[in-house]
Amino acid sequence: MTPFLSRRALRTVATLGLVAGLAACATGPRLGKDSTMFYALRNSEHRGGDDLLTAGLGLDGLRSPAAPAFADPVQPTPAELRRRAIWSNWRGIADLAPAGGFGTLYGNAAAVPGREYHALATVPGASQPHRVMVQVPDGFDRAKRCLVVTASSGSRGIYGAIAVAGGWGLPHGCAVAYTDKGAGTDYFDLDAGTGVAIDGSTQPGAGPLAFAPTPGTGHGVAFKHAHSGDNPEADWGRHVQQAARFGLQALEAAFPEQAPFTFANTRVIAAGISNGAGAVLRAAELEGRGDEAGWLDAVVAGEPNVNVDGARALYDYGTEAALLMPCALLDFNDLPASPLSAQARALAPLRCASLAATGVLPAGEVKLQARAAHEQLNASGWTDAALRASALSVEFDLWRALGATYASAYGRFATGAHPCGFSFAAQNPDFSPRAATDAERAAWWSDASGIPPGAGVGLIDTQLAAPDFTFNGVQCLRALWTGAGADAQRVQRGVAEVRAGLPRAGVPVVVVHGLDDNVVPPAFSSAPYVARAQAAGRDVRYWQVRNVQHFDAFLVLPDYRARYAPLLPYMHAALDRVAAHLDDAAQPLPGDAVIEAVPGAAAPAIPR
Structure with missing residues (x-):
């Protein structure tokens, strides 16, 4: 004492x-x-x-x-x-x-x-x-x-x-x-067993690690925001x-x-x-x-x-955006353009079809489905100004990455235990996980933003399936907010804590x-x-x-x-x-x- x-x-x-x-x-x-x-x-x-x-x-x-x-x-x-x-x-x-x-x-x-x-x-x-x-x-x-x-x-x-x-x-x-x-960029390589010291280095003997996850069954990469358990x-x-x-x-x-x-x-x-x-x-x-x-x-x-x-939590409106926004933005003309715009607009009808097949949107023409998704977002508080500015966030899949990370953080899920099967790792061209290289690992601390994808670390989605590849994973993330199961309750309690x-x-x-x-x-x-x-x-x-x-x-x-x-x-x-x-x-x-x-x-x- x-x-x-x-x-x-x-x-x-x-x-x-x-x-x-x-x-x-x-x-x-x-x-x-x-x-x-x-x-x-x-x-x-x-x-x-x-x-x-x-x-x-x-x-x-x-x-x-x-x-x-x-x-x-x-x-x-x-x-x-x-x-x-x-x-x-x-x-x-x-x-x-x-x-x-x-x-x-x-x-x-x-x-x-x-x-x-x-x-x-x-x-x-x-x-x-x-x-x-x-x-x-x-x-x-x-x-x-x-x-x-x-x-x-x-x-x-x-x-x-x-x-x-x-x-x-x-x-x-x-x-x-x-x-x-x-949070931060003190990424931990679960397969190599290496983390980041106070000076940003990943070399053994550099000092205490700024983040070392609790033991779990995961592979790939852990990072503090998602996997601290706190x-x-x-x-x-x-x-x-x-x-x-x-x-x-x-x-x-x-x-x-x-x-x-x-x-x-x-x-x-x-x-x-x-x-x-x-x-x-x-x-x-x-x-x-x-x-x-x-x-x-x-x-x-x-x-x-x-x-x-009385306000909406980030996890609520973020998972709603991940689900509806790709389709809703088809109802807009003259969206801000980026190098990713054409590809995103070509894939958006697939999201409209997925939402219609699950009863979220009506069956029929894509144009009418996009209008219905747009109206749903307006009804829940999204302004057209915010939706229009969201084009690039949809194009580089920001909402899915945020949802996967915040679900893990709010639910305090250990590595390898994400309820929707998400994890993080270096990736092959077909999006499958692989071991990180020494050079990739060395640059994580300086180059990463704290939430993958980026700096050589990708989001691994075990529910990817054609034709709308990301729909199943996004639907699972949304259910952690709207559902009542044990995993959903863990996430909702975490949101209440903030x-x-x-x-x-x-x-x-x-x-x-x-x-x-x-x-x-x-x-x-x-x-x-x-x-x-x-x-x-x-x-x-x-x-x-x-x-x-x-x-x-x-x-x-x-x-x-x-x-x-x-x-x-x-x-x-x-x-x-x-x-x-x-x-x-x-x-x-x-x-x-x-x-x-x-x-x-x-x-x-x-x-x-």
């Missing part, structure tokens, strides 16, 4: 432990302020031809379509892995093309020298850790003491919010604390709070002469998009303890995946959401959240932005750029407004606004 210590003594022990551990790149545990065991501690310096924000690539290097190369594809160095992970996450989130305005109308990719601090942490009750990282710029504003805390968007790895929180916070002299919120989404808020605590400890390690860094003397702004936004909103619910009671000063959440009572509450009274929150969002439609997420919070008297402001869909990175496609504007300029603007208010209370927080974003505009339309 650990004896009770005073706060000052506990803080001193924690700081000395962190400093010593980071200085030596230690792998042993250290005691944190909340009794969190931060372990596998590692730090690194990034100056000269390297930096915190772009790993030395600069804006031109981030824009390059060619990934930074590994000298040895089988054994890339930690520095090579980091550089490629930063490149991959910038390009997966931000619109970096000159027409998007990054670096001219908003944002700054100038080099930011400084230090990085990495560790693993585990929330109480979890079996698997989440990654935490803090970037401390050399230009940290010691007078203002600003810490931006963030969570990766989607299921991305630890650099998965660098374009959002890092891109704003580091140039403003803030330290930035990140968490992968229990339903990590239920702990998103606690992941963010732990990252903020690690941020303060990293600042004490970086500037020991200015210690202590506390929530009372350091401004903390939480920011994120998509799942990362859902995580920071969940963090806004949490109280601190003692002198940490007011631990969070403000929140900016973009396109948040957040589920409140329901959001209200933000803490007194914490200003700005929610920014594109009204054409096709993955997290506002009608199912931010609109009911804001309405509930405002009705309860919470300080929540809402920017609704027209002509913005979910993925800024999609704007690389010419037809998407012609139709849609990016969201990130409005996130940066909201952060600017919040920071100005925290500097000077006479500067007002932004009010509610419906913003007319214009694709290709010379400047974003920022409300005053």
